[in-house]
Amino acid sequence: MLYLSRITSLFDYGAIFLMVVTIIVFLVPILILFPPVPVDHSDALRQTHSKLGRPQRESHLRSQYDARHKPQAGKTPKIESLYIYPIKSCRGIELDRAKVLPTGLEHDRLYTFAQLKPKSTSAVTEPGAQTDSSSAWEFLTLRQLPLLANVKVDIWLPDAGKKSRLLGSLQGGFVAVRFPWQERGFLGLVQLLVAKLSRGWSAVPEKEFILPLEFPSKQEIDARGYKFANVKVWVDAPYALDMSNELPAELATYLGVKHSLGIFRSDPSARRKVFRTAPGNEMSGHAAEIDFHDAFPVHLLNLTSIRALESKIQKDRFIDRIDVRRFRGNIIVSGLKEYDEDDWKSVKFKHPGRSETMSRFDVSCRTVRCKLPNVDPATGIRHIVEPDRALRKYRDIDAGAPKMGCLGMQLLPTFPTSSNLEQMESVLEVGMEVDVLERGSHLYVKQSAR
Template structure:
C-alpha cells in the first residue's frame, strides 16, 4: 500500500510535462509565423543593405588609434615614422570613419567631406543665405554617425538582386516620446546590446545623382557659403528627417548639401604648389581649405601632457613643423608610394574644444594651451598651430587614372624636403 501513492504521483507528473510540452509547441507554431511576418524588432536600412553591400571602414572597437601613449609611438632613431591610421569624414564635422587603405584623389582621400550641413542665415531685406555648419555652431554634430555602404560582388539578394549603387547611411541619437520611445529603447538594447541607445537613420546616394534622380527625389541646385567662398551645391534636404534639427538644437532652417563635382573650390587662397608641379588643379570639396590634414601622435601627446585625421607615429613631437614635401610608401616597395606637398601649418580654431566622443564643448581647452604653447607661425599671430596641410602630387597626368594613388596604415613616412612655413593670413 505504501508504494501505490508514489507510483500515482510519478504518473501524474509525467502527464503534466507532456501537457506543458504540447502547449508550448502549439503556442510556438502560432507565434513564429507572426514574428516572421511582423518582426518584433524594426528592420533598419542597414539591415537591408547588408544583403548586397559591405560597410566601409574598421569597427570602432578595432581602431588602430591607441587611447594612450605606447612605446612604439616614441621617437626611434634610424627608423622612419609610419602612418598609424587614416580617417575620412563623409559629412563635414560629423563622426569619422577609420580606414586601413584609401584612394588619394586631387581633392584628398576618397569619400572625404563630400557633404555638409548648413543653416539658412536670415539677412535683412533678403530671403537668407545658406552657410556651412560645423561643431563650432552645433557641437552635437560629433554624435552624428556616418556609414558608407559599397556594393559587394560576392553578395546577391534573392529579393533585391545585385546593386551597383553606393549609399550613405546617417544615424543620430533619437528616442520618440511616449510608448513608441519605450519600444525604440527596448529594440536598441535587444538588437545592438545593452550599451546601445535608440537611433534614427536615413539614407542618401553617395554619388552625385543624375538629372532624372534629382528630379525624382525633389533635390535642388543651390549655393552655400563656406568661409570666403560661395559655391554651387546640391540641396538634398528632401531626405532630411525633421528630428535631426531638433536633436542638434539648430536655431535656423537646417539643410544637407552635396558637393557638385563641376563646381569645386580652389585650395585656400590658392597657396598650393603650381598646377604644373602638382600635376592637377588644386581643388577641394567641403574641407576647410586643403585636401588632407596630417597629425603627429607625438605632438598631440606632448600637448596633452601640458594640459593634464591622418595620424602618424614615430617622429619626435613637432618634427612635422618644417616639412615641405613627404612620401608615403610601403617598406621596401618604393614603387608603391604617394607624394604630397606640405602646404602650411594647421591653424587651430576652437572646434577641438568639442569632445568628439560626446559632443560636449569644453570652455577653454585645448584652445588656451594651443595659443599658449603653439604660437609658431608669424602669419597667424596669437593663434595655436598643430598639424600640417597636404596636397597630393601626381607626376603623370595623361589619363584620369593617373590622377590617383593610395595610402594605407603602416606605410613609412619619408620626409623629402624641409623648410620654413608662413600661414597666408
C-alpha cells in the first residue's frame, strides 16, 4: 500500500493539468506567429499590395432578404451591389466602385478553368496552337464542378504607400486563388488547428496559388513556359494562354476532375466577338468583344425579381431562400418592381448632378438560365431541382428560348460620345440611380457556330 501511495503521489493530476495548460498557452501564440506550414502568397503580398473589394462581413448583400429592397414611393431604384468574377465560376469579389470597359467590368472573367477532353469532332485551331490532335480543351463551370463555388479569388493591387524591406516595391497586380485542402496525418491536424486559431472556428485549411492579373509579356510567357491553345467556350474556341503549369496537383483532386485540369488567360488580341442581339458599332461606339463571359459583357439582376422567384420554389431542408449570388450577376439593383427589367432596351446609371460618373448600357437580351443556379454559392452543393424547376415553370417568357427560364438581363456598355477605343471607359458605383431610357420587346437568339 505504501508503494502504491508513492506512485499515486507522483501523478498529481492537478499538476499535470496545470502543465498541459501551460504548454498550450505557450504553444498557441507560437503556432499563430510561426505556423508549421508554408507562408501563403497573400501574406507576402500584404506587404506591398492591397486587396481589392469589400470584405464579406461588410457585404451590401447582407440585407438582400429585407423588404426595404422592394419599390417604395418616393425612392429611386439604385445599384445595391457590384460583383466581378476574375476566374469564371469561382467566388466573386464584391466592389463599391467598378471601372466599365467595352469588354465589361474591369478584371471580370479573365480566366477560366478547362479540361483536356478526347475530341469527338474535328475543330479548327489557330496556327501555332499547342494541342494534341486526339484531344481538345473545353471550359469548365459550376455545371460540371460544383465545388468551384468554394474556390476563393482575391485581387491584389500595388499600393504606393507600402514597401517591403526585403522585396522593395513590387509592380503589377496578382490573382490569389485558395481552395480547401488538408494533408493527411499529423500535418493535417496541425493545419486544421492553425486555420481555426488564425481565421476562426469555422475556418478550414486551404492551399493557395497565384496568377498574374495583367496579360504576361512575351518574355514572361517564355520564362514561365506558358503555351497558347484553343479552348472551347460554348460554340467558340478562342485562342488563349495556357497557364496550367501554375496549378497545384491537389486542386484537380479536390474538384474531382475526370480529365487533365488546366487554366487559361483570355488573350486581349483574340477575344470572342459578340453578335446576335448586340447593337452595331454605330450605336455602341465599338465592336463588341468579351473574355470568358458566357455571351455578353455585363449581367444585371433585380433583387425584387429574385424574391419573386423565391416564392415559387418548392422549399425543403436544403433550400428555403434564394441567394442572388446563385445567378452570378455583375450589377445587382434594388427598388424596382418584380421583373421590371424584362423589357428594358437601354439603361443609364448615374448620381444626381454628377454626369461625369454616368454609365450607359444597351440591354441586349434576357438571360436564359441553365441549371448552374442550382449550386449553392456558399457550399458548392447542388440542389436536385431548384431553382431550375421554378424558372422553367414560371419564367418561360421568351419565344426565342422555349421551355427555358429567364432571369436577369445581358448588357453591353455603350460609349456614343467616344471615338477612341482607349478612352472608352466609365464608372459604376453602389448607390447610383437606375434610369431606364428605353423599353421594348426581346427575342432571344441562340448562339451558333461562326
